[in-house]
Amino acid sequence: MHGLGNDFIIVDSLIDPFPIKNGITPELAIRMCDRRFGIGADQVLWLHPSRSEAADARMTIINVDGMVAEMCGNGVRAAGVYLYKYGPNSGQKNYLIETLAGIKPVQIQDEADELKTLSMVDMGAPAFGAGFNSEGEELTLPLDISARFASLNGRKLSFYEINMGNPHAVIFVEDVRRFPVEEFGPIVEHHERFPEKTNVEFAQVVGKSELMLRIWERGAGMTLACGSGACAAVVASIMLGKTNKDVKVKMPGGQLRVIWPGIGNTVFMEGPAEEVFRGEYLI
Numbered sequence: 001m002h003g004l005g006n007d008f009i010i011v012d013s014l015i016d017p018f019p020i021k022n023g024i025t026p027e028l029a030i031r032m033c034d035r036r037f038g039i040g041a042d043q044v045l046w047l048h049p050s051r052s053e054a055a056d057a058r059m060t061i062i063n064v065d066g067m068v069a070e071m072c073g074n075g076v077r078a079a080g081v082y083l084y085k086y087g088p089n090s091g092q093k094n095y096l097i098e099t100l101a102g103i104k105p106v107q108i109q110d111e112a113d114e115l116k117t118l119s120m121v122d123m124g125a126p127a128f129g130a131g132f133n134s135e136g137e138e139l140t141l142p143l144d145i146s147a148r149f150a151s152l153n154g155r156k157l158s159f160y161e162i163n164m165g166n167p168h169a170v171i172f173v174e175d176v177r178r179f180p181v182e183e184f185g186p187i188v189e190h191h192e193r194f195p196e197k198t199n200v201e202f203a204q205v206v207g208k209s210e211l212m213l214r215i216w217e218r219g220a221g222m223t224l225a226c227g228s229g230a231c232a233a234v235v236a237s238i239m240l241g242k243t244n245k246d247v248k249v250k251m252p253g254g255q256l257r258v259i260w261p262g263i264g265n266t267v268f269m270e271g272p273a274e275e276v277f278r279g280e281y282l283i
């Protein structure tokens with residue numbers, strides 16, 4: 001499945017146990033995600049029974065580099081659509097999915113066609129780092145990392161930290177299409193401030209209700225879309241007064257809608273998820 005080109009291998013162990021004793025190891029996930037020698041994906045989403053009776057499924061997220069991720073916004077939406085179509089309680093409109101970042105509610109909004117389905121996920125409340133105080137007010141300076149990049153030629157480059165259950169560094173630029181994301185993304189990802197690495201979003205404000213975004217994902221590199229990254233960018237833009245509270249986020253893979261009323265509220269993210277194919281992987 002994919003959400004705006006952010007693609008996933010969904011493995012269903014909700015009823016039948018995984019055929020290997022240790023389940024999906026990082027090594028197996030790396031092989032499966034390989035686009036030449038495996039299936040090809042940004043992440044494996046492994047669905048198994050929840051440890052909480054309140055949730056419909058538990059989702060283990062394994063990146064293309066074998067690292068286990070706390071959260072993936074597009075992945076949660078895709079998993080919700082999968083449960084809607086094929087899960088033990090298929091046909092419902094609401095699902096609860098357990099992640100390392102907590103239980104995330106997913107609501108099925110609309111079935112556009114046989115394969116593509118619109119869904120909305122409650123991403124929870126954001127947490128703030130560099131650039132904001134604990135209440136999210138812009139009181140502290142963002143981290144200025146300009147000195148690291150000779151190619152900036154004196155231009156300032158700084159990032160704001162937003163945590164959406166997983167870490168994000170949001171950088172506002174004037175022209176995101178031309179910005180050298182491939183050069184700066186991996187350096188910010190491995191910044192010493194992030195011992196577990198970080199996702200990096202390069203955002204351009206188009207208007208009060210629209211952002212353009214390019215993404216460097218932790219452990220995956222350039223991706224076509226990132227749901228939690230879109231949420232982080234919108235939260236930062238709202239806190240800085242750059243946009244209103246209902247924003248369209250345009251990424252190379254397509255568009256998401258992100259709604260955040262402000263401090264003390266959760267972030268809602270809406271967009272499509274689409275099934276591409278089903279098959280067997282020989283292990």
